[in-house]
Amino acid sequence: MSPTGDFAGDCPLCGSSELDERRRVSNLQGEDVEIVRCAGCALVRRNVGPDRDRYHADENPVTYSEAWARAKAADLSLPGHESVWRDRVYFALREFLDASPEKRPRVLEVGCGIGHNLAAFRRYGCDVTGVEPSSAAARFGRERFGLRIIEEYVDDADLGAGQFDLVILDSVLEHLPDPVGTLASLRSLIAPGGRLYVDVPNLRAWYGKLLGRSWNIYEPGHINFFTPETAAKAVEAAGFKVVKATTHDGLVTWGLTFTVALNQAIKKVTARAGGRAGWRQAGVDEQAEALQQTSGLEKPVLRHRVENSLWLALGIALTPLRRIQFRRGGGMGVWILAEVSDRS
Helix, strand or coil: CCCCCCCCCCCCCCCCCCEEEEEEEECCCCCEEEEEEECCCCCEEECCCCCHHHHCCCCCCCCCCHHHHHHHHHHCCCCCHHHHHHHHHHHHHHHHHHHCCCCCCEEEEECCCCCHHHHHHHHCCCEEEEECCCHHHHHHHHHHHCCCEECCCHHHCCCCCCCEEEEEEECCHHHCCCHHHHHHHCHHHEEEEEEEEEEEEECCCHHHHHHHHHCHHHCCCCCEEECHHHHHHHHHHCCEEEEEEEEECCHHHHHHHHHHHHHHHHHHHHHHCCCCCCHHHHHHHHHHHHHHHHHCCCHHHHHHHHHHHHHHHHHHHCHHHHHHHHHCCCCCEEEEEEEECCCC
16 A cells, blocks of 8 residues: 555655555544554554654653653662563673673663663663763753763764673664664674663553553654564664564553553443542552651652552462463563674
8 A cells, every 4th residue: 555645754664665554543642643554564653753852852741750750760669660670681681791790781771761771770780871862851860860871862972882781772762763773873882792672662562452542652752663573673674683582561560551441441331320430549549648647758659659569469460361471472562682793
């Protein structure tokens, strides 16, 4: 099928202008988004994507607010999240650490946000550096975690050749107009024997079907929507060789997803009956109120912790289903570890 009307241009992955699907979806923000699928490589993308400067403008509500940054920072100490950070580190660096246990891996994260990944990698003995164009996020990471975060786009930053054992892009490629070009530009930064670690949302994630419009994959700022196959193609097209790949999610994510889906169902039923929806809100707020009286912490942070504990418990109960979805490639994100295929 050939494109009709306004079109974003050739596929950023394979260069084809042919499409085999074109449809409209609604996102969590209530926007009507047109997406297309490339006939050549099956990459799904927005018909028209936002430019990078608009997305990273600090006054834009899509970007990082102080409240968002505080909540993200709180996640590092919440039950269930520590295992996620540990799994990330081991997936990306286990072979390196086994081969050189005395060496501190040099880690660069591109688009590091407030630096929660870097803080976790530093906890495991890494020497970490971040690059982040959002001044609000970069400032928070420096002040909250004491991290070295360069406030630039990666192609404008002076980082030096072969300086890093691991380069991370976590939830970045889906925002980029030219994901392959960006990946290719990172090859020179990686030291011999070093690796590239990519994490992108999974278009095939099981919970997308469960959440419907509440799924945030089509949020403003997301241009590309990857499956495990198209994510691997992007990495390989940039001159890397995939070493290993998997899909992933966390116990908290499972609990949260089923909670949101159940809450949506209850809202529909109560709306038809003329009642007021929101079973989850009252109980969580009461527990947060009680904790606030003894801890002195902010109520939003406490509410977040109460919710997290409930989601974790539900996620543990659903572990058998979680394992089935992993085997089917249905985790919420795609992890890829790759090496430079040719340094000539």
